[in-house]
Amino acid sequence: MTTPSRAAQLRSMLHSNELEFILEAHNGISARIVEEAGFKGIWASGLALSAQFGVRDNNEASWTQVVDVLEFMADVTHIPILLDGDTGYGNFNNLRRLVRKLEQRGIAGVCIEDKLFPKTNSFIDGERQPLADLAEFCGKIAAGKDSQNDSDFCIVARVEALIAGWDIDEALRRAAAYHAAGADAILIHSKRSRPDEILEFMRLWQNRAPVVIVPTKYYSTPTETFRAAGVSMVIWANHLIRAAVSAMQATALQIRREQSLRDIEDRIAPVQEIFRLQGADELTAAEQRYLAAERAPVSAVVLGATEGKGLAELTAERPKMMVPIAGKSILRRLADEFKKCNVHRITAVTGYRADAVVVPGVHTVHNPDYATSGELVSLAAALPVLTENTVFCYGDLLFRSYVLEDLLDNPAPLTVVVDSAFDRCDISGTPDFAYCSHADDLGLWRKDVLLCRVSNEDGLDGRRPDGRWIGLFRARGEGVAALTAVLGEMLHEPAGRQYALPDLLNRLIARGHPIRVKYIQGHWLDVNSLHDLERAGRIARGD
Ligand code: SPV
Ligand code: MG
Helix, strand or coil, rough: CCCCCHHHHHHHHHHHCEEEEEEEEHCCCCHHHHHHCCCEEECCCCHHHHHCCCCCCCCCCHHHHHHHHHHHHHHHHCCCEEECCCCCCCHHHHHHHHHHHHHHHCCCCEECCCCCCCCCCCCCCCCCCCCHHHHHHHHHHHHHHHHHHCCCEEEEEEEHHHHCCCCHHHHHHHHHHHHHHHHCEEECCCCCCCCCCHHHHHHHHCCCCCCCEECCCCCCHHHHHHHHHHEEEEEEEHHHHHHHHHHHHHHHHHHHHHHCCCCCHHCCCHHHHHHHHHHHHHHHHHHHCCHHHHCCCCCCEECCCCCCCHHHHHHHCCCCCCCECCCHHHHHHHHHHHHHHHCCEEEEEEEEEEHHHCCCCEEEEECCCCCCCCCHHHHHHHHHHCHHHHHEEEEEECCHHHHHHHHHHHHEEEEEEECCCCHHHHHCCCEEEEEEEECCCCHHHCCCCCEEEEEEECCCCHHHCCEEEEEEEEEEEEEEEECCCCCCHCCCCCCHCCCHHHHHHHHHHHHCCCCCEEEEEECCCEEEHHHHHHHHHHHHCCC
């Protein structure tokens, strides 16, 4: 069964045999709160809407500003909203346009009052408020009814005679005329602290059309009295804006006084509750559904657990990735490169002197066995932070920005960066030679080149290596799944704890997962020795 439209819901509330209740809301979040509390409808109060803007209830906010707020309220709720439309913001013609705009924005009905534009709140000096001419107001009602598209849209005519100091006869005369002009319900308003005149009206009205009341002033009356009198709907007209004002005033004063948030935190809604009311979970779920892998957040994992023996006393109190180069640690430089490429989820795997690894925006995970284990154990520590698109690199690497940009542009599930122009004289540490399906013929740049093997043997099987793997690779989508599976398999083997990243790459290839090669020609450095450090400093300073 389809849910009835909001206008139909409002209409059936007005005509139901039950006493119905609607509660005031004045913006999206309060509308949501009203719905969550279980109310079947919302009163978009003119007083509360103007108050949340910080202006007076005298039509100081324009009607389009009101309608814009209503749109937010309707967007986040499913229950009907009845707008307090004041006098209709003008004459019959203004009301016609208002009704059409309200229908377009999913508003179920409008209540208009028989006063003059610009209106004044009924509780301010009511007796001096002139009423609308009866015939003119009837014409306005008829024009509104004639302009609605959905026959369920409701127009409630609000009788202000009692507020303006007229007697019950005038109130009845007007109510009857408004009903005859087409009003779907009558709102009879009173500012007395007792409900006498409302009950008198109910007795004489004899249920000719549904009656709506606003017991703001006669609030102490038992609700049962309204039910017994045959009232159709009660509007609790301003209680959320007033509750919000009290809470905001108390909170503001306390924070001002205490110059601290310590004692306020537990008294106010947690930030998580705000996220929940905003529907943050829905967005997270939608991101999973709609964001393609390349637009999904990219993360980076920096393997930097080792001390880095070749750097003498520079690593006495910090791991290699924290050694400064021209004033900035290697990890900080890596993080800057990642951020430039919109990679903001950066995780460093720490081991040796983990306490010294502090870089803004870089999270850490720890490999406590760094001294006795290989790189795959460090990689395993980072498994919980992997996303569908993850870049891996050693913590002693420096490279030009385009190297990372090009790697990220590559759509393959697994991609390694290989330097085809390496200089054998400049190699420090243990080089990872890359043997590939094709040499780096620049003319072939569009051709898919695949990695065959990474080895520290120069001249494996009598072949010259095609380059050096620089210690940077990227896995995305199925590549992440393959990497995770193969990593699990390797760690269960007797030698598992000693394996290094090249072993993982070779095993991935052996298991039938192709690894694409992205060739570069220089423009990178890994820092293994004091000599490298000097070169790195020159590169960083731009010498
Ligand atoms: C409003 O909520 O703005 C109303 C009801 O018009 S009352 O303030 O009680 O007049
Ligand atoms: Mg009002």
